[in-house]
Amino acid sequence: MTSVAGWAAASTPGAFPPLPRAVAQSFYRRMRAVAPAAVGAIERDRAGGPEQSFPDTACGRLAGSLDDAGLRALGMWTHHWCMRFYDDDTRVGRRLIREIAARPGLGWTADEVRWMLRESVSAGPAAADRFTLPRAAAAQLSPADRPALGHWPEVELPRQRRPDQSH
Numbered sequence: 001m002t003s004v005a006g007w008a009a010a011s012t013p014g015a016f017p018p019l020p021r022a023v024a025q026s027f028y029r030r031m032r033a034v035a036p037a038a039v040g041a042i043e044r045d046r047a048g049g050p051e052q053s054f055p056d057t058a059c060g061r062l063a064g065s066l067d068d069a070g071l072r073a074l075g076m077w078t079h080h081w082c083m084r085f086y087d088d089d090t091r092v093g094r095r096l097i098r099e100i101a102a103r104p105g106l107g108w109t110a111d112e113v114r115w116m117l118r119e120s121v122s123a124g125p126a127a128a129d130r131f132t133l134p135r136a137a138a139a140q141l142s143p144a145d146r147p148a149l150g151h152w153p154e155v156e157l158p159r160q161r162r163p164d165q166s167h
Contacts, residue, residue: 017114019111019114019115019118023111024115027076027111027112027115030069030072030073030076031073031076031077031080033073034066034070034073034074034077035077037062038059038062038074038077038078038081038096040058041057041058041059041061041062042058042059042078042092042093042096044057044058045057045058045059045092045095046089046091046092050091054095054099059092059095059096059099060099062074063096063099063100068105068106068107069107071100071103071106072106072107072108072112074096074100075096075097075100075101075106075133075137076112076115076116078093078096078097078100078133079097079116079119079120079133079134080119081093082094082097082127082129082130083119083120083122083123083127083130094129094132097129097132097133098129098132100133101132101133101135101136101137102136104140105140106137106140107140108137108138108140108141110141110145110146110147112137113134113137113138113141113145113146113147114147116133116134116137117131117134117138117147120134
């Protein structure tokens with residue numbers, strides 16, 4: 001199991017400049033708001049069958065109930081949780097990340113992308129899906145705001161749905 005220290009990953013020097021403490025704290029506040037529902041949904045989906053279509057799962061219903069800002073917070077919380085506790089038990093969380101990554105137009109900010117990217121780099125190679133969400137979110141940023149992707153390992157970018165398709 002790989003562990004990443006939350007605040008330490010957000011604030012330590014590295015390839016990406018540290019985020020101001022107030023910015024990182026605002027992310028943690030938003031993630032704490034969705035965490036109880038996310039934990040409950042993930043636990044219910046762990047007990048359910050993996051063959052269920054995503055909209056029929058507890059995580060799918062939760063994702064469908066959120067606006068774009070809430071969905072970004074859910075994605076960030078799930079990404080954070082999966083990076084801290086990456087093992088076979090995160091299968092449901094990794095599915096949720098892939099589903100959120102496939103949603104276009106969520107309004108990701110450059111700071112959100114940098115925060116997730118720092119966590120992903122800190123997690124190391126044991127967390128194979130660690131770049132799924134930050135890479136998809138970065139693709140939604142304007143070219144001027146995108147972090148340099150040159151040193152990211154090659155990962156498969158989830159195919160993003162067109163806005164007119166149902167979730």
